[in-house]
Amino acid sequence: MSEDDETRGITRRSFLTGTGITVAAAGILKTTEALAESVKGGAAVGPGAVPVSLKVNGSVHQLSLEPSTTLADALRFSIGLTGTKVVCDRGSCSACTVHLDGTPVCSCMTLAVDVGARAVTTIEGLARGDKLTPIQEQFIANDAMQCGFCTPGMVMSCAALLARNNKPSLDEVKTAVSGNLCRCGTYPKVFAAAMAASGQKLPRGSDVVTHAAELHFESKAERPADEPPPWPVNSKLKIVGKSHPRLDGRLKVTGKARYTADVRLPGMLFARRVVSPHPHARVKSIDLSAAERLPGVKAVMIVGRGEGAKLRNPPKVADKFPLVLYAGQAVAAVAATSQSIADEAARLVKVEYERLPFVVELDDARRDGAPLVYPGAVDMGGSAGGGGAQKGLAQKGNVRGPSKRDKGDVDAGLKAAELSVDGEFKTQVQTHSALETHGVVADWREDGLTVYASSQGTTSVRDEFATVFDLPKSKVRIITEFMGGGFGAKFGAGSFGILAAQLSKKAGAPVRLMLDRKEEHLCVGNRPSTVQTVKIGAKKDGSLTGIVVTSWGNSGIATGGGVGWMGTSLYACDNTRSEQYDVFTHTGAAAAFRAPGQPQGAFALEQLMDELAEKIGMDPLALRDKLDAGPGVPGPGGNDEATRAARKAERQIGAERFGWSKRRPAGADGGPKKRGIGMAQSMWGRFVDLDASCEVRLHRDGSIEIMSSVQDIGTGTRTALAMVVAEELGVRVEDVAVKIGDTQYPAGPSSGGSKTLLGITAPARVAAWRIKEQLYKAVGEQARSMPLKKAAAKMTTEHLSAQASRSPDYGGDPHGGYGGVQFAEVVVDVETGVVKVERMVAVHDCGRVLNPLAVQSQINGGILHGISYALYEERHMDRATGRMVNANLDQYKIAGAKETPEIEVVLIDQYIGRNATDIHGIGEPANIPTAAAIANAVYNAIGVRVRELPMNPPALLAALGKVNRVKEAKR
Amino acid sequence: MKSFEWTNAASLDEAIAQLGTGVMVKAGGVDLLDRLKEGLESPRRLVNLRGIGGLDNIRSSTGDDGDLVLGPLTTLAAIEAHAGVRKRFGALAEACAHAATPQIRNMATIGGNLVQRPRCWYFRSADFNCRKKGGEVCFALEGENQYHAIVANKVCAIVHPSSVSTALVAYGATVKLKGKAGERVVPLEQFFVLPDKDPRRENQLGADELITEVRLPAPAKGTGAAYHKQTEKESFDWPLADVAVVLELDGRTCKRASIILGAAAPVPWRAKSSEAILGGRAVDEHAAEAAANAAVQGATPLAKNAYKLPIVRAIVRRTILAAAGGAA
């Protein structure tokens, strides 16, 4: 180190003083002086637009920008390079990563005026023409993407690493992407891609293991005459069952995939909502005048519709404005020519509130005398999907229910028990935190309403818009080309969507309304927090005599905060009782979230099963072998004979691969860092969506299209449909053009409940098969032995078209379900209370495996959601003001690259012959057992049960008796 | 973000000349933009320091073994990567390497890092008019205080956000401040101030002053140092607690100990009793444990952050041992 040891700055200064270098800019030549202009010292510029030149991907752009414009916004909105994504807008997710002179930075925290002469490289500038860089190619090959919203940032982080280090270690890769958040859980594949791009392989655990077992449950039921005979097993097929990179991978790694947040229409306005900072308030007055006067504002409106549950006897409303029921509820909205003007206008709206008493925590809301969320009984089924919550339930105070399920005589069962285990378990609120916030671009025109929506159900969204605005469905069109994650919270139009349409109508222009990160946490759904007590009675041989589950869930202003149905139905027991209550609080509506209710239920049940096993001196797997056996329960719940057989095989395969036999007694390690292993099971239903239709077209030139309104939310629907059609027609996957995510096509299923592929692949195959039959009829039977293209050339019409809809499962119900077993290895530091998951083995079934690569991605994602839920995520509500204080992405903690364990995914093939493809989904089952498996591993490590989530240092240290946590209603 | 006037300062003096009401300087901009986006502040003018040349260097005052001198615009990434820093000021390199995200470290400057405002979620939200903003209450005292201070937390319970300063203070760093009236050098430890007097500020930087240099004295021979930041997540995360230990050793015997706790108090917090216990003693498990226990004696945890005490004890003990083990 010496006096003039400089690390940076040389390039810039020599650039400033240098002359003569010229750069080509879209045909115009610029000198470096022109570029340097915006960094020269001295004169002050702005406020108001100032000239800024940016050198982006080799081209110079002369822009006119407010000095407050971030580089991200300049790139996205002024230059139109929308590959760079904005997610947190605060430096805590790295989705907006660009390179400045090769160095990765957050463009959301960089001002465009401050870029100066530094060269900006965005995701669009990585590839040379059509030639992708190796890291982009490897992202595609390794399927290092799901929804793809984090992908540009991930690629940019990796590219910068590889540029300075051509053989990085796995640790260096993890560090390079340690600031990049991915809500879909693509980290393991990002690691694999970065290693592969530098000619290396991951040390272990990246390949998906397929075909670990083959289970056949051929249905004897007749299939309809207009459907093809079943496919043979995967090993006899060409495409189905073999990994295929996703078809839209290229668009995602080049930043060209267009998400709702990226949509720009001519004349498009930007909207912002005015939201209440108070959790319960009557709006006394709203003064829009200042906002209306602001130049650039095109429409301002007061929200006319209330939010919240439907009441049985709605009160006659005398109020002029809807009542505010949670902090974050919109009371007004504005649309303006730019987002910053809209934001400013929203601040100018003056609202006078009369604050009312409120309650935001579950325990507080259950107390007698707690401020009421609703003045009377709520009259709606479960909207959060967490089980229970039928219509017509009793309601006392904020507590509604119970939603009841009874079987046998539970009191007698418990009396007959020789021993029992029981406990109270608490789980926290988890927000969906999709990287693309909820939002729409609504375009209201005389001839109909078009809405670009970040949605996981184009059809359900359309139907809601049609109902709210009393429009015929034919006049509402929803488009979801790409969407950045939903996880259960994006099935509806949303109050924000309705507002955007109203603003568009009022302003006579398309309106973009994307929620900001804070609103995303507050307003559009979450997994409810729960308290549940579970008691299990058993005989000494392990057989169960009775199970009682009682739960309370914080469903906010919605319903459906249950804990699912696992507790009383996974294991054989004749006497069960489940009573689940919803508890209303003045917080945003709970919503369906990846297997609603089940992870909460599994967290309690699977821990108690392990306790029981320990009490009777049985291995936890042996106890499950005993209780999760037999003919099972027919019906859609997930426990028929086939599902039980699957879990049995999965337990055995998992135990072997994981090394279960090395399991030691609880708390065996000396020293502060204790290692433990545990496992837990999954249970999910095969829900068949009959509203799943598509059309296949064959053109005379042999080209093929499949069309459906079904959307691809990152699960790989696009690729799946192409694979199915290609298999049936004997063509290449790339030869099938997939047109989806648009309600102008036949109505497809929504993406939720692991039912998308279960719904849509069968009709896709049937339609493809029907096209062939039509073709042979049209051009003659001899065509059966011809290549498709040759036969198509003989067609007399330009194209043939066949539609198909999902037929009911052959033989009708029962539907059966999904199994899934996961094993976890953790290290617990008992001095700091930090738990680290080091390794997971996940063995799953999803019917006939269609695309192992994509299934693996989904399972990785489920596991990462589960780890994040188990250890890190938590919504912090300030009880004095009823506001969420960590509505961001640094203090709302989501698992990142360094929280990602080694994950081994093992798949079994299961053929049940109940529809044309036998292909099922996998999103839900992979998320259900993770937190429970980790909890069991934690117990094995430390010998102490942690009965609350998240299992973070405060919880661990309290469980270990190292702190006296002030006992206080936490949730 | 409200619009503002923008100017690129050509020199520090030019920047200082512009300072006044409604004028703010911008270095990396990471902290400033966060506050502006949240609407906590709306300056009339931003003075950009980033374009000023020569302020982003890392050097040794003499030869290879002098004081470490950091220009105020040096990025955390540059400090982390610098071979000389890694070799001679390992705890500082560690602190920089574990601050924020790689992207942020590429942008964040050392000057800005020291002057950044607290991350208390009440302070960072425009919805709460807390004591730091001139309001009447510290919402954390009775509210969500899981991540707040465990000592000196009666008036305002923030923890100082700079985890880098934990290491800097342990090394005895000084900052050079320059204002209209001239220059002064202040030990970093005194630069930071407790909320008792004026909860609205975290340091004694004058209204017309800038940090123009950060300096770390050359470590004495036989110095061992270590830093540990305990987080919930290993990918970027704010510390639950962090600690820097700098030991001047003679063999195993500690001649002088400097132990600073981060995320424990509104300022980097010197664990004086721990230092006293180590002074003149051989550094072994016993001594480390005794010193660690002393670190949190007298702490006044809030309703939800007592869990920090065992964490502080554990990391202080471990870091003392690491510092003793790594002595050069």
Ligand SMILES: Cc1cc2nc3c(=O)[nH]c(=O)nc-3n(C[C@H](O)[C@H](O)[C@H](O)COP(=O)(O)OP(=O)(O)OC[C@H]3O[C@@H](n4cnc5c(N)ncnc54)[C@H](O)[C@@H]3O)c2cc1C
């Ligand atoms: C996701 C995330 C995680 C983070 N984690 C950590 C962490 O773990 N540890 C940690 O220490 N920090 C962390 N930070 C904070 C980050 O390090 C600081 O925001 C950054 O260092 C500020 O530096 P800057 O150059 O960007 O400052 P700026 O934002 O430019 O300035 C910050 C403040 O300092 C003033 N200022 C700047 N330079 C000077 C100067 N020379 N003299 C006087 N005043 C000046 C400015 O006026 C402003 O008020 C994190 C930030 C983010 C976004």
Ligand code: FES
């Ligand atoms: S959007 Fe820039 S870091 Fe998150």
Ligand code: FES
């Ligand atoms: S793929 Fe990373 S957020 Fe969806």
